[in-house]
Amino acid sequence: MKTPIQVGERPLALAYVRVSTAEQVETGASLDAQRATLVAEADKRGWAVEVVADEGKSAKSLNRPGLQSALARLDAGQADYLMAIRLDRVSRSVSDFAGLLDRATRKGWGLALLSPNLDTSDPAGRFTANVLASAAQYERELIGARTREGMAQRVAEGVRMGRPRTMATAVVDRIRAARTQGQSLRRIADALNADEVPTAQGGARWHASTVKAVLDSAE
Numbered sequence: 001m002k003t004p005i006q007v008g009e010r011p012l013a014l015a016y017v018r019v020s021t022a023e024q025v026e027t028g029a030s031l032d033a034q035r036a037t038l039v040a041e042a043d044k045r046g047w048a049v050e051v052v053a054d055e056g057k058s059a060k061s062l063n064r065p066g067l068q069s070a071l072a073r074l075d076a077g078q079a080d081y082l083m084a085i086r087l088d089r090v091s092r093s094v095s096d097f098a099g100l101l102d103r104a105t106r107k108g109w110g111l112a113l114l115s116p117n118l119d120t121s122d123p124a125g126r127f128t129a130n131v132l133a134s135a136a137q138y139e140r141e142l143i144g145a146r147t148r149e150g151m152a153q154r155v156a157e158g159v160r161m162g163r164p165r166t167m168a169t170a171v172v173d174r175i176r177a178a179r180t181q182g183q184s185l186r187r188i189a190d191a192l193n194a195d196e197v198p199t200a201q202g203g204a205r206w207h208a209s210t211v212k213a214v215l216d217s218a219e
Contacts, residue, residue: 010048013081013112014070015039018054018089020190031055034085041114043085049083058194059092062100071100074109081121083112087132092194094134101126142153146170147197171197175214 015038019030035051043078054066060067067090073079082104082130084090090111091097101120104111111122116132119125150168171192178188190205199210 006069011046011080012040012078012081013042013045013049014051014073014079015042016053016070016085016090017051018057018059018064018066020056020058020194034051034089037085037114038083047081047083050079059088059090060194061093061155062091062096067096075103075107077108079109081110083114085114087129088191097136098130099128114133119126143170144195144197145175172214175211179215185207 015035017031017038019034033051033052039049039051052066052070054064054123057064057066062071069080070079070095077143082090087097091100101111104120105126110125111120112119112121113129116128118128118132120129147168150170175188175192178191179185183191188211189206189208192211193204196204197202197206199206200214202206
């Protein structure tokens with residue numbers, strides 16, 4: 001779905017918005033909020049803008065219709081920037097993101113993120129983007145490994161994995177930190193699902209209610 005808002009000969013940004021299936025079901029306003037924020041920021045920077053959306057798609061790979069269409073236009077010189085509110089709207093993979101940065105450099109277009117504020121059309125922006133992507137993947141992998149190890153140890157010790165109080169400390173800390181940053185229960189649950197972090201019961205699916213139970217038990 002695209003909403004053309006191009007004006008005159010200003011640099012054209014393709015404002016990319018994405019929502020996963022879970023986010024789509026639980027937060028109907030998510031795409032609209034992303035769209036409004038990006039359009040306002042593009043206008044502030046003096047850019048023309050078109051909104052490109054992927055609804056019900058995860059960021060585990062770059063193989064998404066809306067994103068692929070935007071990349072093809074950028075490569076063809078039909079637009080100047082790929083714009084998103086956060087890195088995780090575009091990619092959760094360091095290797096995919098590194099390839100995307102290389103592609104942008106070779107083809108002569110830039111990636112602009114709002115949070116954190118960076119523009120990969122310059123070397124400093126590309127360096128910062130790579131550091132952020134690497135740090136995010138390292139954190140996800142480390143938490144996942146610690147969680148699995150903690151679960152396995154508890155099972156080996158005969159501990160019944162049935163309540164939030166048995167949740168690995170690293171996961172509890174992650175949930176509390178995300179909540180402190182103002183993230184919604186649904187968004188926290190979606191991030192845990194995307195990173196394949198098991199629940200306290202060993203399940204594969206987090207919900208807003210599950211996250212709330214962990215927070216309540218940690219108080």
